[in-house]
Amino acid sequence: MSKVSYELKRLSSKNIVSPKGFKAAGIHCGIKHKKKDLAMLVSDVPASVAGVFTTNAVQAAPLTVTKEVVYKNGKMQALIVNSGNANACTGKQGLADAIEMQQLAANKLGIDPILVGVASTGVIGEIMKMEPVRSGINKIELGDSLENAIDFSQAIMTTDTVMKNTTYSTTIDGYEVIISGSAKGSGMIEPNMATMLGFITTDANIDSENLQYALSKITDLTFNAITVDGDTSTNDTVLVMANGLAGNDPLSPLHPDWTNFYEALKATCEDLAKSIARDGEGATKLIEVEVDGAISDEEARKIAKTVVGSPLVKTAVFGCDANWGRIIAAVGYSGATVDPEKITIKIGNALLVENGEPVPFSEDELIQILKANEVKIYVSLEQGAGHGLAWGCDLTYDYVQINASYRS
Template sequence: MIASASSIQKVTGFNIAAPKGFRAGGVHCGIKHKKLDLGLVVSDLPASAAAVYTTNQIQAAPLFVTKESISKEQKLQALIVNSGNANACTGAQGLADAYEMRSLIAQKLSISEHMAAVASTGVIGELLPMDAVRTGIRTVEAYASLKSSIDFSQSILTTDTVMKNTTYRMALDDKEITISGTAKGSGMIHPNMATMLGFITTDANVEPAALQGALKYAVDRTFNCITVDGDTSTNDMVLILANGCAGNSQLQPQHKEWSTFIEALLLVCGDLGKMIAKDGEGATKLIEAVVTGTEDDEGARKIAKTIVGSPLVKTAVFGCDANWGRVMAAVGYSGVPFNIGSLSICIGPVCVVKDGMPADFSEQDVIDYLKHHEIKIEVNAGNGSGTGTAWGCDLTYDYVQINASYRT
């Protein structure tokens, strides 16, 4: 049992179907050669739904269909997602195929079409092999078992090397609430809301408009603070479903325990975001940049994301090069005002810049620290109250190899 109404506990061994009233599954339908490539999530009850999408002006067909579905009632009951083909830049036929996916899964589950969402990820510019997709939709089944949840998590992967799942539990209104998430993403990652998909389920009862606000708040501080390669995909989507099966009173900002729900959502999104950054294509190290002292949080997050997105910082981390000047340059071109006389930079436990000037430090200490698999860079940019964190990864030879041969 949960110890108190304010406690939030991480749960191991569970994922997307852990909240009450959710089921999931995945199958191989033939889009990819052997691996699972079609996944399904179902809520037993219509669930409040909210989503954020890529800011890329070129958006894949499934995004238009999902936006339309959510706009009807701000509720969903099913999600069908394929990997191996993004259904992006596919014109009228691609849009028709996305609508057909929605129609087929709605018919299968005996729900209204607008109660289903569609997502795709994979190669851009190729039409979906709809015969395979149709077979997959007929075949896929959703269950509340751990195995079925794992099948779903595997079915959405492309160049990922690991699944990305997380679950938390808490007590709200003396009811046990579970919130779970799964995501995919390894390359083409620079979300403003990369190819990156995130799906979150919770059995909490949440008012739809409040859920949309909560998701945007959490995404801005987590998924939008990661970068692998600076590319923003055509298919990015983070979707959350809240079906109310836990039986709590409806959550909204005025609820006395709203902040607890927000904290749990931040934990889920933060876990998934860091997993994506750590699993960047060819990556060997996770880079975390923590910035303080700016005028506001937005400025701190912007500096942090500039640091972890810098190709020169990323390659220095890969090569264990104690070149702090690359970090300082990234801070300088971030576009955020700061007082250089107050600037300090630490790489791990080693202070390399103090009051805007080189500090007296052992370069070997920095080199030794950079050999770790998780690297932390801390920047203080002044006396302001702003704080922000961003996550990225090193840039390696393997990244070039993976993307040079992605379609060949």
């Protein structure tokens, strides 16, 4: 998109139910031993919906159900989510269980099942324990308070160490429009997409076709630009529900305030994506890689993601080792067009490589830069005008420990 001005404000005091007409809840029903494991998100009226899903050829049963709602119906009013069991690789029984979850939520709310999406996250290959799900859906109590929003965020988590929430407001046709998101994701993160669930609510008035257009473009720049460990899961889902209660005229790319909406949605998705990367299992640092001068934006993003996904780069950042050779090697094997004699590399504000040649630098200065909670790597190629960003995290001893005992 061309660079134009837009109105955008981050609201630290708002949450997933802050847009007009949304309610949520989260409870412990018994899928997990103690922690909350069942969540519900509901709009007062049927909402336009857009979604993006994992590209893994093996896809969990809830995706079959939810894709039909998104792509065939184009409207969604409610979402039922469980954690602790992915309901993936569970055959005909898994699909029957996902459909039952959809029907139970619809019965609870008195709406058509085709308006209900289903999402699950957790262990793959285990049949869902449906009795606690049935009783949980029956007793869940919806509300629009901060406590309800927190309960929802906690109930969708698995190995996450923190909740992941963000909210922005903008102005469209003189009306305040709020966009809010809640996500989960910590490991098995290599989107296109990953073990990641992202749920976004907005009171903007926009049809499903234009909402899908915006989300698909933004996903490539945000959720598909993060990696923790290179694994792609079976369940990943990002959904946006837009119920139109803000009162603005219908949005489209031709609307004079389209940029306001697009940038607010992009900011919401980027915040959630970066929070997932930052919370990688066992991670201590967020790594951002910025690439300039590629032959295209797509190639720049490919290089950035290759660098941030390199296990050797990730372990070097964890160990505060300014081993730029690992960075330039990742650039070289990314598959993108590069000229080794034109590559420039910086970590933070420290120049390490210029036009393919090493530059003297202070080890002490680099160690201090690498000790920070956020580490930025910059790569310039001088091949064209392409620009791209990617986010990831360091690779630590704790990652191995967490994933060696995930099922226990």
